[in-house]
Amino acid sequence: MNYVVTVQTGSVRQIEKVEFTAEKPIVVGRAFDSDVVVDDDYMDARHVEFALDDEGRVLVRDLDTQNGTLIAKKNIGEARVYDFQSEIFSGESTITLHKLDAEVAPALKRETVHAIERKFGSVLWTLIATVVASAGIVLSVTLVEFDEVNKQLLVDSFLMVGVAVLCWCLFAGVIGKLFRHKSYLKLHWSLSCVVFGVSAVFSLLADVLSFNLDSSFWHVVLGYISVGLAVWLLIYGTLSLSTRLRMNKKIIASTLMAVFPAVVGSGVPMLAEDHENWTELAYVARVNQPPALLFRQPTSLVAHIENTEALFTQLDREVELSGVGDSNYSPAEPEPPSEIVVSESDQ
Amino acid sequence: MSQQGFVAKRIQNDIAESLVNLTVTTKSFKALGALTTMNFSILIRLVVLLALLSPNAYAQEGGVDFSGLYERIYQIQVVSKDAGSKSSIGSGFQVSSEGHIVTNYHVVSAFVNAPNQYNIKYATYDGQFGFLELLDFDIVSDIAVLKHPSPAAEAFELSSSIPAKGETVYALGNPGDWGIVMVPGPTNGLVEHSYEDRVLFSGSLNSGMSGGPSLSHDGKVIGVNVATAGSQLSFLVPVAKVHALLEKQRQLSQESFNVEIAAQILAWQQVRVQELIDMPWKSEEFNGKDLFGALRNDFQCWGSTNESDTERKLELVRKYCSTGDDVYIDSGINSGQISFSFRHLKPVKVNDMQFSKMQSLSMYSENDLDYEHATNFACETDFIEAEESTADSYHRVVTCIRAYKKLKGLYDSVVMVMSNSGSEVFKKQLAMSGLKKDHILQMNRRFVERSL
Incomplete structure (x- = not known):
């Protein structure tokens, strides 16, 4: 009878057609004269024998070996009838026997990740991504920081981002190795670079936008959006490359991760209690932005003083809303007791 | 960086804080490095009783006898309604036969800022006590006028002027539960570099003496004890401020306190x-x-x-x-x-x-x-x-x-x-x-x- 035997040793897989009968068994082992030669140091020279019994069933026989032969974690002893599909463990190898007409699993569908790898997995694209990220860093450092940019600052930023990207790649690579048996290191590198570059540019734009909007509310919101977006992209991309999760699960996971820092982090001002947001400090946020990013025209002192007047209106409204000073007394009430006494003394 | 500014410290005995003998607090979190530090003010709370002179001994030496006046000093307590015990103490003195009692604003500030939570209570030298009503205050000069429901017959007489530099004055007060004390010392005229008039007094005012009177040798009130600036240097509110406040003859309602302060x-x-x-x-x-x-x-x-x-x-x-x-x-x-x-x-x-x-x-x-x-x-x-x-x-x-x-x-x-x-x-x-x-x-x- 003809069969197919597959032997998986580590990552090496061996598939061979074999023929055996009751009279003419075959032997699997390390010996070169075996019918199926397996490169497994834990296997005996002659390890397993396959034969047919009188009723035509397949018999597996252990040939008195050092490490024995197991099926479903149980030593088979001398010999045992083989049940197709079950896996035989010999040495460090897994041996499976199939009938010729056994059905094979349908072909796997090619995934986007393969297409991405074919297209962007090359060294060229890795280099391009690195350049994009570098440009993002240079741009954000040059424009956001205090007046004069210096080499030290750039070097520091590059080192910081470089180490972060490298760590992330290794981490994602390990995950990929676990779930996909492939690490896609180059792709991870490109992905993190692009995300860093894009987020640097985006946070710069958000910063400039909120600076020009001159609103602390938008400053906070845009800040969270720019960070959240970067986290979302990075997590989604990494999950796509490293795991076989479905799209909706990836979206949920990356959204959770993107929202996480906002919720758990130092606290969202909008969610905190009023008194938690109180401080005796006057934060002069964004005063260090260079005027090159100021789309508002430099103004005059008179205009500044006029702008300050608006603060008073805003604060008065805030005080009214807080309702703290709202006692049942108001100075507009007719004849408060203190004034009566004064008028009497005047007479 | 620590030039200390001209920081007068009001004497106040917060019960909660009196466990600490000498507390020097800097606003450390404000002092974010020398760059951001502008605030040199260091608050010094003095709650240690320095050498207090025995009143009788002094009376004999100085030839000034105020023994009759001691009994007229009240201890002023701001008492928490809920806790039932005092949250701050100071001194006060009666200035009119109608029962007007003068003290510092800061002695009764807890009451002014939360009239529903506190009462103002007095205690006499012989252990009697009762409640006082707040009539008026001058927050800038740091004085307040209270009303005694059953006033004593005799009251302190207010002087019409402050004494000349170098003249000895006698600060009276009730610094804690030890009894009424007198601190004599020379006056040095009005404090320089101050917008508000303050009399500089070379004597140690102690906590609890806030609101007590400072008397000239003839027993007339020339000022109200208010603050200390360190060892042997204290400040008095000149008596003119007391005159001005009393002349207003106002009786503020509790609801108007905040409006009045503003x-x-x-x-x-x-x-x-x-x-x-x-x-x-x-x-x-x-x-x-x-x-x-x-x-x-x-x-x-x-x-x-x-x-x-x-x-x-x-x-x-x-x-x-x-x-x-x-x-x-x-x-x-x-x-x-x-x-x-x-x-x-x-x-x-x-x-x-x-x-x-x-x-x-x-x-x-x-x-x-x-x-x-x-x-x-x-x-x-x-x-x-x-x-x-x-x-x-x-x-x-x-x-x-x-x-x-x-x-x-x-x-x-x-x-x-x-x-x-x-x-x-x-x-x-x-x-x-x-x-x-x-x-x-x-x-x-x-x-x-x-x-x-």
């Missing part, structure tokens, strides 16, 4: 700040720039550099000016400070990145307020082009304002003018508290104009 602070600032706005600001050079210094007698300035610091990371030339006056509103709540500073900064051992990181991005007002009393600061940032084409191509001006929640119409303001030339930074800052809107706008404008 009105009194505004009235005080009206004169004090308007004068600053109207007067010329005398030129004074600072680090090669034409700026200004002590604007008026009540301002004091300090300057410093860090040249002697061999480890310095940046070159700093600094000048700081402030007024000595402030208004105590309640424990930890005060207002009325005016201060400004000029700082010229240049990187030395740091690279530009570190230097820029060292620039503080926050400012603060010099007064103490909390969440209950003030909103957060709201800021306006603008860029102003330099008029003359100097190395500075522009200035950044940031104005931050916060409003008082309970004291309507009062605001605090901080302004920063930041000029960059190359890697050097020139910062000018003005901080004012407890002002009305118009005054803030006018003072800020004046300050920025003169600083550009």
